[in-house]
Amino acid sequence: MTRRLLRGAARVVTCDPALPGLGVVERAAILVEHGRIAWLGAEQDLPAGLGPVEEHDANGALVTPGLVDAHAHPLFGGDRADEFAQRAAGVSYRELADAGGGIASSVAATRAASDEELCAAMGARLARARAWGTTTMEAKTGYALSVAGELRLLRLLAGATGHGVTLVPTLLGAHALPPDGESRAAYVAACAGPMIDGARGLAVAVDVYCDEGAFTLAEARQILAAARAAGLAVRAHAGQFADLGAAGLVAELGGLSADHLEQVSLADARRMADAGTVCTLLAGACVQLRLPPPPVAMLRAAGCAFALGTDLNPGSSMSESLPLQMWLATTHLGLTVEEAWLGVTRIAARAAGRPEAGVLRIGAPADLVLFAADAPAEIPYHYGANLVRSVWSDGAPGR
Ligand SMILES: [Zn+2]
Structure with a gap:
């Protein structure tokens, strides 16, 4: 060489x-x-x-x-630019969801797309990410919401090479409840059972969306404990809208990262600091959804470390640019420039599950x-x- x-x-x-x-x-x-x-x-x-x-x-x-994106959803079909326009005109997220929009429309588009179509769309996103300096990206499934569909997405992530961006695949079967009417308990059991069994050797980590309107703390525990037992790393979408205690759960399980954290308690911040679980802040989604910023001063005083992610996804953050996240994190969330830099390099690599990078x-x-x-x-x-x-x-x- x-x-x-x-x-x-x-x-x-x-x-x-x-x-x-x-x-x-x-x-x-x-x-x-x-x-x-x-x-x-x-x-x-x-x-x-x-x-x-x-x-x-x-x-x-x-x-x-090379920059490290600690949280991204790069593999999905379709886009939701029409919803963006409707929301900008004052239509609420709930009204859109009731009309069949929101994540359900991305799930339908992803299920309908061929492997080639999904990989081509992701390839274009990875090329944009790389043009902004990204060379490592944590990359989640989560737009199929069935055992076979999520494992199909995971195989596509694990096999995606040649883009100049190293992907770290995460299984996010528990992104939302499937729109098909399968019972809640049955889907959670599938996420904790056959989905995780099939993810061995493909996924680095397992993620759960633990929040109001998504999965409960007990459901998150069931899935993440199964992931740990299978030898996979764990992480969670935690406290974007309400604090259900997911950050503390991830820390208890020795997880890589709890992400979003607009709502998080001091006790859970201390647990994260003690466990070395990174706080991954998603400034783009925070600003776009007009959420209050995460309590950065409290998290910093508790001894937590910060990573940043684009949260690249078709609903709340359609961006591949980490430099833009650095701007939002320093101006809107209150990170220092040094924290923002470590948050897209060394600390992000830890959060993403590729600690040698960054x-x-x-x-x-x-x-x-x-x-x-x-x-x-x-x-x-x-x-x-x-x-x-x-x-x-x-x-x-x-x-
Ligand atoms: Zn996310």
Whole structure:
């Protein structure tokens, strides 16, 4: 495999926890071998006699780890732009759902789509995500809502390669109750039983939507405990509308992440901090649904760590852009720029279930973004503009 040397970077933001802050190294060079970082440091300290190496000039770019989307739903049929327009004109979410819209319309479109159609639609979304700097994405099922349908989506996620974005597949059979009238208890039992059995070897984690109007805490416990017993990681959509205690449940089970958290108690925040369960904040959905922001100051004081996700989905957050999430998180949720950066790199990698990503140090995957910027703050500051110049995945440069 080609060895490559990236030199001429103005600064490299390593996000290495062994260094202070964001671990910025000035005028740095990075040597890449077998898709991994083989050397990183100030260019003047480059060891002599590197042997044959393909050189790349960063032209004064700001170099960061490839961005990590800690929460996304990239695989679905159709879109809901018409609903967006109706909601903007004042129609309520409930009125839309009563008219057959909402998640039910995405489930119908997903079930009707062929594998090829679903993969083509997802491929276009992944290309947009990568253009914004994403190289790792946590990717959920959840728009089929049957055992066979959810496992079909999981196989498509697990088999999706060649996009320059590493997907971390999550089973989200418990996204909503199926619209077909199957009994609640029977569907929860299916999620906790045959669905999880079929997910072994395909999914990294199992997720549950535990909230008012979705699954109860007892149902979430039944499904997530089965996932743990099957050796899968766990996470939850928790407290977007009401605090049912899901964040505490995920912490109790040693889970990766509790996500949304507009509503969460101090006791559960402390449990998350103690367990190392990440708070994944979804600023785009929070703003679009006009929800109160999560209690960031309380979560921070409790010792929690923050990740960000696009929550890419057809209903509440149709966006592939993590830099836009960084802007929303710093301006609307109250994160610092440093928290926002760690929230799309090292901490997001932990939340997504791919902890080796999101950091630039020897041995880490050589996933890099070259930005046309001087300082990390410029990325959320210059919102809506794409400052990405090029993206490397597994040591290979792309656009
Ligand atoms: Zn979600």
